[in-house]
Amino acid sequence: MIFTDTHTHLYSEAFDDDRKQVVENAIHAGVQRFFIPAIDSTYTESMINLEKDFPEHMFLMTGLHPTHVKENYLEEIAHIEEMLTKHKYYAIGEIGMDLYWDKSYVKQQQEAFRMQIQIAKREKLPIVIHCRDAFDEVFEILEKEKGDSLFGIFHCFTGSKEQALKAISYNMKLGIGGVATFKNGKIDQFLNEIDLKHIVLETDAPYLAPTPYRGKRNESAYLINVADKLARIYDRSIADIAEITTNNSKEVFGV
Template structure:
């Protein structure tokens, strides 16, 4: 059984004490494909180190996270462009709009989101979208940019059934992780109405650990709890969930 974690921050300092052991637990549990989103330029070197250590398992994205869009965002976008010109990445991410913590830089977030979508189109790459309290703002830009050259993943999807269908209409897969196991997560109530071809798995580790680990540090080995929940929702075996969602990730990332 091959399970794909389409979104994990393996370079997080929360793994500094036991990263090798954490990775081995994931590999032992069948999680063997890890897609790593960028945050800003400060994580680039750590991402490259991870790739060098796990060349068969770790696949990198490049991008500027919306909550890291500050006054220096143009310099950060320049870094994204320079890295993309140097080597291969598998997606532009994570990018998007986040209005949960701070609305101060909404305009700059919108500019950064658009610019990075254009980069994704230039390099024929998928985008991985971070959206928090910003569905309307995200959809407005996706509507303007929609086309066969726009595709990717709506990371950590927590919207409504209608928002799920709208995201899918823009060629986005839904990134499903620990939230689907929460009693108040709500997405489990309509997910069986979404064809499994639109779903990929993720942890967003070290964040959003599934039940029964909620509130603790998340890690990729816990993805099996998400697989088991989806198997229950869809009435399929865990092996079928793993196989279909991994194939979906290959369609998006090309590997």
Template sequence: MIITDTHTHLYSDAFDEDRHDMIQRAMAQNVTRFFIPAIDSGYTDAMLQLESDFPEHVFLMMGLHPTSVKTNYKEELKHVEAMLAKRHFYAVGEIGIDLYWDTSTLEIQKDAFKQQINLAKHYGLPIVIHCREAFDEIFDVLEEVKDDKLFGIFHCFTGTLEQAHQAISYNMKLGIGGVATFKNGKIDQFLNNIDLKHIVLETDSPYLAPKPFRGKRNESAYITKVLEKLSEIYTVSEEKIAEITTQNSKEIFGI
């Protein structure tokens, strides 16, 4: 069984004390494919080091996270452009709109989002979307830019069934993680109405640890708890969930 974690911040400071051990723990649980989202230029060197340490297992994205869209965002976007021109990445992400932390940057967040979608289309890459309290704003942008070159993953999907179908209509897979195991997560109540062909697994570690680890540091090995929950929701084996979601990740990332 091969399990794919489509979204994990393995370079996070939270793993500085045991990063390699943590990755080995995940591999011992058959989690052998790790897709790494970017945040901003300050993390690029750490991401490249991680890839160097685990070249067969770690796959990098490049992008500017919406919470890092500040007054210097145009300089940050130049870094994204330069890196994409320099070498191969597997996605442009994570990108999008976050109105939880700061609503005053909405317009420049939208601008950065659109520019990075255009970069993804130019390089034939998927996008990985971060959305927090911004479904309407995200969908407005996707409606504006939709075409046959637009595809990717709606990371950490926490919306309604209607929003799930809308995200899928833009050629997005739904990234499902620890929230599916939460008592008040709500998505577990309708996920079985979404075909598994639209689902990929993720942890977003070190954030959003699933039950029974909720509130603690998340790590990629805990994706097995998400797998267990989806097996329960869809009433199919964990092996089948792992097989389908890993195949879905291959369709998105091309590896």
């Protein structure tokens, strides 16, 4: 039984004291594949070091996180372009829009999102979308960029059934993590109406730990708690959830 964590920030400072143990705990739990989203250029070196330490298990992305879009966003995108010539990446992510914390860079966020989608299309790579308080804005850009060359994952999906179906219509899988286990998470109320072929698992570690770890540091090993919740939602075995969601991740990332 192989599980795939399609979104985990294992290079985060939150793991500086016990990173090796955290990864080994996850592998022991059955999580064999870890897809590592970027934030900005300051983390590039630590991401590559993580891959060197666990070369059979780590798959890197490159991208500029929307909350890190500032005045220098064009320099950051130039860094992405440069890294694509130097290193193997499996997606452009995480990219998108976040209007929860700060709306002062909304235009730059839109432009950075568009530019990175176009890079992904050119490189024939999937995108991994971060969307917070910005469904309309994200969908507006996806509508303009839609086509066979646009595909990927709508990370940490927390929207409505209608928004889920709209995301799927743009060739996106839904990244389902700890929110599905929350009492007020809401997505568990309609998720069984979404075909499992559209679902991938994620933790977003160290953030959004599932129940019963809510409020604590999240770890990739806790992906099993998310899988267990999905097994109950879909009335399937946890082995089925592991196999289907891992196959879905292979369809997106090509590995």
